[in-house]
Amino acid sequence: AENALTIFKEQDANGNGRKDEVGIFVRGNIQAALNNLTGIFGARPYKTFYVENDQVAFATLDPNFKEAVKLSADWYKKGLIDKEVFTRGWGARDAVLPTNMGGMTLDWFGSTASYNSLATTQIPGFEFYPIEPLQIKDGVKTVAMGRNTTPEIGWGISASAKNPEQAIKFMDWWFSEEGRRTWNFGIEGKHYTLKNNKPIFTDLVLNNPDGKGPLKVLQEVGAQVSGPGVQQDAEYEFQYSNDIAKQGFEMYMRNDNTTMPLPILKYSPKDVKKLEKIMALVNQTTEEYMQKWILGVSDVDTDWDTYINRIQQNGINEAVELVQKGYDHYNSIK
Incomplete structure (x- = not known):
């Protein structure tokens, strides 16, 4: 993958005589960009908890997270990652695909595959196809993005409701x-x-x-x-997806390319407040360090112990215990 992106970036893949190609690009706000960029290299979203053998763990404490950040920083330094990765925003695909500059991203198949219509409208020969997850080392693949069937969103009726x-x-x-x-x-x-x-x-x-x-x-x-x-x-998205997107769906539903997310858990009001307070601090700390590491302002190996100490001071160990409590309760009643 690194060699392919190097060739794409350095040998004028779009044939316009300029080195304007953008290797890896991702769309979204800073938080989404951090998740998608490191997700390409096998990291779970940095705010998430996950379960292995019924034990709750936190994404950034996984050794693969550190490795993904290191690779992101290395490829950014080599120019293989969009220099505007944190500033293009949600319009990144519309900026680099219709202009025939974008090389690789992590995004939803249904909407992203639709850009192949550019081949008949703007860019003859344009092809943007799904690939298997990158494998940064044996047994470690990208953790595919996914949605719960029910969003973690609630609604209520106010005390002043007339009806x-x-x-x-x-x-x-x-x-x-x-x-x-x-x-x-x-x-x-x-x-x-x-x-x-x-x-x-x-x-x-x-x-x-x-x-x-x-x-x-x-x-x-x-x-x-x-x-x-x-x-x-999910049928709503499948219906309007083209054959290229459907290839991606099928690819990622086999060969252990996907993992099940943590189920939606229930907590007491007291635990919810405590968890929200801890995670606000942990996420702020993580975003601060991730941006510095990827942009090359500081080094992940040098800062790693300091980062771990900070999120421990923020209360990450207590947060893991609270999520474990919620997960154990979920298993006791399902």
């Missing part, structure tokens, strides 16, 4: 078959039709006359928006 009975009926409706279908697929007859009791998108979604992407069409009417803790249906 709490109607409010709770409204909430309940989203968890009905019709409500879940509406949130995932939009308005029946306009955005989808039912065939054999299965929602099928209309051309308004799949071939929008105004050129809008499927997700944008759905979000404009209130479907597929972050908010209520409703259940997502």
Whole structure:
């Protein structure tokens, strides 16, 4: 992978006579960029807890996290990672793919594969295909991104609500078959039709006359928006994904390319407040160090012990204990 990116970057892959190619790029705010960039090298998202053999652990304490940061820093220094990796924001794909400069990223298959339409509209021969996760050492692959079917988001009724009975009926409706279908697929007859009791998108979604992407069409009417803790249906994304995206789906569902996320856990109000306070400090510390390491301001080997001491002072060990308590409770009642 390093050799391929070096050739891409140094030998004018887009053939315009300039060394303007961007090797690895990622989109999002700083937090998303940190996660996606190190995720390419096998690190779990830096805010996450995970379980091995029923024991809770924290992402940055995994030795593979340190290795992923070191590789990120090394490749950034070599110019293989976008120099604007922390400043391009959510529009990174739109900046470097239509301009034929981007080489590699970590992102969702459904939306990212759609950029291959550039081959027929702007860039003859454009190809952007999914690959197997990089393996930084034997047995260590990228941890694939994934979503829980139900977001970790809640909603409630205020004490000043004039009609709490109607409010709770409204909430309940989203968890009905019709409500879940509406949130995932939009308005029946306009955005989808039912065939054999299965929602099928209309051309308004799949071939929008105004050129809008499927997700944008759905979000404009209130479907597929972050908010209520409703259940997502992966079929909505699969339907509008092209064959290239579907290749990616299939690739990452085999060969141990994916791992199960920690289930949504329940805590007491006291434990929630304590966990939130600890993790706010831990995440702030981690983001501070990750940016310095990747940008080459300081060295991960030199700073590592100091970093570990700081997050221990922030309370990471107590946080692990709280999550373990929540996980044990989850196992006792499931």
